[in-house]
Amino acid sequence: MGRHYALLHNPPRGTPSRILSLRLHRSFHLPPASRRVRRAPGPSTASVARLIEPRAIRNAAGGLRHATTQSHAAVSAQEIALIEQLVRWSRSRDLTNTAANSHGAQQSADNVGAQDVRQPNEPVSGANPEDQLADPFRLALFALRARDTRKLLLQLRRITRMPQEQLQHAVATLPRTTFTEFFRSLDPYQVLREVDPAQRAFIPPGMFSMLDMDSVVDDNGVRRIYGQLLQGMLVLMSALKDSGQYLHMDEYNCLMRCAGAASDPAGAKFIWREMDTSNTTIWRQSQAYTEFMAARFLTEALYTNYDKMRRLVQPRNLHRSRLRLANTRVYRLDRMRLNLRRSRFKFGLNKDVKHAEDVMRYLRNQGPPMRLFSRILKNGHGVTERLLCTVMVALGRTGSLRAIGSKILEAYFGISMSRLTYDEPRAVAGAAAASQIELRRVNYRIRPSVGLMRAVVETYGSNGEISVAFQLIDHISNSYAIPIPFGVWDDLLEWTYIMSSPPTSTTWKLAGMYSKVPSGQAVQMIWNAMTSPPYSIKPDFKQYSILIRSFLGRSMIDDALPYMRETVKLYEAKCQEYEEAVFRYTQHMRDGVNTSQVVRAYERAWFRKQYMWYDIHRCCRAVLLKCPRAGNLWSTRFPNPMIPGFIKEFGAFLTNPIEFRTRTGDIALRDPALETFRTTGGRDVVMDVPMRQKQVWVHQRVKRRKMLLESSHSFAKQKASELDPLALLLHDFRKKSNRPLVRRHPVWEPAFDDTPAPQFHGDDDDDV
Structure with a gap:
């Protein structure tokens, strides 16, 4: 092969001492870090407008590296200490005197024992503390040992930003089973359970615009956390292949799940074809085909971001694939598709084409x-x-x-x-x-x-x-x-x-x-x-909301009001749960204790509270729109004199000014006690929707203005470390606390751009 590899797995019982000595000798006599390797694509070469293109990654031409297919459930303390010594040695050695420094690393590694296990904050003699804190692989190993998916996801982003030479040397130094555990711990469903604050909630376009959720989902309605996860996993895959190693079938399955979670069927096809270049197609079994079909055809709810409108079979898509419709019906359906696209921004569109095409038309x-x-x-x-x-x-x-x-x-x-x-x-x-x-x-x-x-x-x-x-x-x-x-x-x-x-x-x-x-x-x-x-x-809140909207769609307001009161009770219970999460979250920040479980509970309570508020607000707005106006234009039993009582009861879910219709015209009431949504700016979302007009296909330009609204319900990222607990409860981010929270390290970047949780500072630079 012409290369040296570190075989750090446990040898079988009865292995001769000379074999163990030879393996250990190979472990610490690695090739220089300045060898020529292929450059793995990183975020610096990716486009700012969209996620990394999986098909743009070059294939590795190196040979295969044979390693054991068994992986450990967790990294032991001895392996942590050994890997830590190897990484420190690889940084401190002089490239011009490789042999002498290698002998010193051999001697230091022999002295590593179970008692040499250090914590992430413990200083190491002879090493630069700034270099230690900046080492993403070292911090990722501690996060992997603690089974903390949030911190591990943060370090994955930092790993993708490492210099190419340092990344390749780390891949050649670390045991192969460590990367298998990386893939296993960063599975999209594991991230969904441990990190994603939205969990299984569907984010509609109206909520995306009104609550300013650019930090949670992108313009296509895909949660940013899974797009960044796919990007980091592809960089790891490219680095492993460039170092001459191959991926196991479980790792390919994880990559295909990442492509599905990012709603990228083309990325799933690219990963599937990568197995052909690695000569690993003989490993394909039922599970591999199942994962590929699920990611290729978006059969899981997570892969469509729990949006059933994206999974809907449209009659326009059935034309000429399952049946044939008349030209007049096709024209009306195209006009309907154009009108719907104006209100949905780019949600559910295929990212691989320039014009506006629903991703389901790709699967018809x-x-x-x-x-x-x-x-x-x-x-x-x-x-x-x-x-x-x-x-x-x-x-x-x-x-x-x-x-x-x-x-x-x-x-x-x-x-x-x-x-x-x-x-x-x-x-x-x-x-x-x-x-x-x-x-x-x-x-x-x-x-x-x-x-x-x-x-x-x-x-x-x-x-x-x-x-x-x-x-x-x-x-x-x-x-x-x-x-x-x-x-x-x-x-x-x-x-x-x-x-x-x-x-x-x-x-x-x-x-x-x-x-x-x-x-x-x-x-x-x-x-x-x-x-x-x-x-x-x-039933829970979601079922109540579906039944209420069904009643309001048929103008049965009296039947919907009792269920709306039930949703308000559920919302108040969620507000109480959110207050308890805020107090725990604030106490941990002031004490300098940064626990991922507390942050996760706070994020999810916050998101669920805002999600329920928006849903009730949408139902209240529908009630006011369906009030009787004049004559017999609105056939409903809800009289105008009951509108003040409705506003008094559901005023907390209405925006200022409150608009409704009467028999003499439209009325707008401005209440100083209610919050006013302030418009801070916006941008235009431009799309070209294909239309068939007079037997000719044309592109109809559609422009939709996305307004940025500032309110206490906004999901824009804020710095919670400068806020008072009362400001967290009220979500008034203009109020600053006179008593700053504990700061032991400089301000660091957030874990991922899609998380609605504010930034905060804890005991360690690697905490999220």
Whole structure:
């Protein structure tokens, strides 16, 4: 090979001493750090406008480095001390006298014992303290040992900014299992549980604009934390390949999950093809194909940022792929798509094309998922339930419901579906035709479970077959004695609301598919079935919000008010939880103790509080817009004299001035006691939407103004270290504290740009 490698894994019992001596000798006689290596792409070469392009990374031409495939659950204390000594030695040695310094490093490494384990803040004799604090790999090892994902994510960003020579030397010095633990600890689902403050909440475009959430999501509606995670992982992958090493299958699976979390199907294809260049395709098994299909076709909710509107099957996408629509219907659907794009900024767009194209149009063809599924069966890989559920959702993106019923449900799960019948004619405009299916239980190869229920709701719900989805999950529950979990009911209720309300219902009607539109009472019917025995599901804030919006969409304000009061109670409980989190957070900052668990609790309580406020505010604004105005233009039982009482009860969720309609005109009330949203600036979001006009494709220029609003509900990053606890409670960031918090180190950069938590200072420079 012409290179020296450090083999620092534990040798098998009975290994001769001369073999151990030879391995240890090779460990500390490494090649000079000035050798010519390929440069891995870093943030300095990436574009500022968007994330790193995975396809722009060059492939490594070096040989393979064979290492053990087993990895330890955690790094031991002896390995920490040994790695620390190696990193210090590699910095302090003179490149012109490599042999002499290598002998000194050999002698110092022999004296390393269990008692030489140092803490991150403990000074080391003979080393520069500033260099130690600036060493991202050393701090990353301590974060890995403490299983602190937040601190490890911070050090990953610093690793990507390291000089190329230092990065390559660190990769050649550290044990191979250390990088395996990096990939395992920075899995997107681990980051979701430990770091992401938004968790599984969907951030709509209105909330993105009103609460100034540029620090949380980008213009495409993708959370910045996962884009930065993908960028750092790709830099590590490139550095490992340039040093002659190869990635294990678990690491490739983690990379594909990172690409999916960043909503980058092209990045998932690039990582999949990287296995061909490394000659590791023989390692592909069912799990690898499942992860690739999930990232390539965005079948997981995390991969679409929990936005069901992005996963919706549009009738315009079915044109000429599954069916053929008339030219007049296609023109109306294009106009509808243009109007919707004006209100959604760049949310859900494909980042690989210059014009405005929904990412779901990239997945509308049946060929790619079917070819991949056929290749899995041809190669004889094991078929698991998760793989079949992923294939179901991928085929559901193309509208291939007949293939799903015959090739998956009946062939593997033993669910035979007869031909669909409708209890009402399709030709009736606006009629909600409920689909009826005949289900039979046949011999199954894989026993259905809760995972199949979720896939059924996702597949048939996104295609507008709400009745079929409900009958299928009810059949699975009764046939196999599986209780329907809360998450399945939540997805079914939300899909029912999306399909029964504009603009989705309008698009299906424009396409002439009236059977896809549920009735107006469908949401309430699902609610009653969910909350009544034998299920008796207790709804939370999200389910209340869906039911309220369903009532308000039908101008049933009196029916919505009791549920709005329930949401206010839940919001007040969340405010109390937020206050407790603020006091714990402030106490830890004043004591100089920086605990990631306390920061995580504070961030999530803050985000959930602001999220609930915006949701109630949106419902209150809908109530005021639907108040009676003049004559019979508004048919509702909510009279004008009740408006003052409504404003008094829900005034905390209204913006200044409060605007509503009366029979004589529009009224705007300005209350000095309420907060005023101040406009501080804005920018234009410009897009080119393709339109077909007179048999010619043209690009229609769309411009939308994004205003920056300053308020106590804004997610703009602030410096909490200069604030009083009362300012944190009120979110009045203009108030400064006269008593500064504990500062033991200079101000450092935040962990990641998408975190809404303010910056603060703790005991160590590596704390987040």
